[in-house]
Amino acid sequence: MEKLEKFYRTRADFPDWMTEEEWNKKEIEIIKECLEPKIKQSIEELLHGIKCSLSLAIEYDEENGVSVDIRCQGEESEKLGENKNLHSCRSSSVGFVVEFPDGTVVQRNNAKETLVATLRVIGLNRVAAFRGCTFAGIPLVTRTRRGDGDNKWQEEVDGWYVYVNMSNQRKIDVLHMLSDEFGLGLVVKSEDGRIFDNLNDNRIKGKRQMFTVDGGGYFNKRSCVLEVVKRYMRQHPETTAQQLMQAFPVEIQGSYGVVRPVSWVQQQQLLGKDFLRRYFMDANDLIKTADGQQFAVSNQWGDTFQRFIDCAKKVGVEIKEI
Secondary structure, three states, X not given: XXXXXXXXXXXXXXXXXXXXXXXXXXXXXXXXXXXXXXXXXXXXXXXXXXXXXEEEEEEEEOOOEEEEEEEEOOOOOHHHHHOOOOOOOOOOOOOEEEEOOOOOEEOOOOHHHHHHHHHHHHOHHHHOOXXXXXXXXXXXXXXXXXXXXXXXXXXXXXXXEEEOOOOHHHHHHHHHHHHHHHOOOOEEEEOOOOEOXXXXXXXXXXXXXXXXXXXXXXXXXXXXXXXXXXXXXXXXXXXXXXXXXXXXXXXXXXXXXXXXXXXXXXXXXXXXOOOHHHEEOOHHHOEEOOOOOEEEEEOOOOOOHHHHHHHHHHOOOOEEEO
8 A cells, every 4th residue: 555655645745747637547547556456355255155146336435435235246236337437536526615704605516617716706816926836837827828738727717827727625725825825714615514624734734723703714823813904994994004003012913013014014124124925915915094004914923823812802803713
C-alpha cells in the first residue's frame, strides 16, 4: 500500500500535474496492482471448502465503507446490475452549496457551475487578483485563455476565463482560500448540509479556530475582525474617523491597531516597514468613514483576539467560536 499512499501524497501536493481524468485512471491502475492479489488471496482462504459456485460484488466508498453482495453464479445481483458501467471510484459531479454571511446562497446543477456562480457573486475582477493558488501557472480568473488549444481547462464567463478543470475537493479548497484571502466568511456545505472544513489549511497548518459573527458565517480570526468592522460601519454609517478609532482602540491589537488610516499604513511602508501585507488593502475591504477618510483593517491576530471579541461585544456584535 506504500505505492498508493505515495500516489495520494503526490496528488495532494501537485494537483495540476495531471487532469482529473488522468489522475483517476492512474489511481485505478495502482489500486488494482496493490489490492487485487491481496483480495484474491483473502477470498480464496475464506471460500475454501464451499461447494457451490458464487458471484461476489464488492463496493467501497469513504463514507459508507465496504458492502458485499454474494449470489449463486448466474443470478444477477441488483446492486451489481445497477453499477455495470462503473469504472471509477469517484463521482463525476458531486454538488455543493456556498453560503455568504449576508444570506446569499449559491447552488447550481454541479460543482463546476456552483464554483463559477460563486466567483461571479464575489466579483470576477476581484478574484482575478487572487494568487493563493495557480494552475500550471495560470490564475484562477484571467483575461487570457490557456495557450495549448484545449478548451477544457477554462470556462469563458463574462469576458473572463475561469479555470474549472480541477477535482471537486480542489474547488472547495479554492473557495476556502478565497474566503480567507478576502475575508468573505464563506460556508461550503454538502447537499445534505454537512460543512466542508478547509482541508488545505488543516493539512498545512493544523485545525484553525473558526467563528460566527452574530450567529452567521464561518470566519477565521482575521476575516472575523474584518467582518465585524464592516458590519459596524453598515450599522453606523455616520461614524467619523475619530469615532471609528474610539470604537476599535489601537491597544486591542497592539502596535498594528485594529484599524489604521490607509495613509498611515502607506507611510510606514515607505519608511521600510513591511506593513502593506499586514492589512486588508483590497479596495473592497477598505473602510470609508463619514468624514471621507479611508481605513485599513489589520490581519495580524493571535493571542490578542480575545480582546477583540470583548471589544466587538461592546459595540453590539457577538462572536462565537464554532
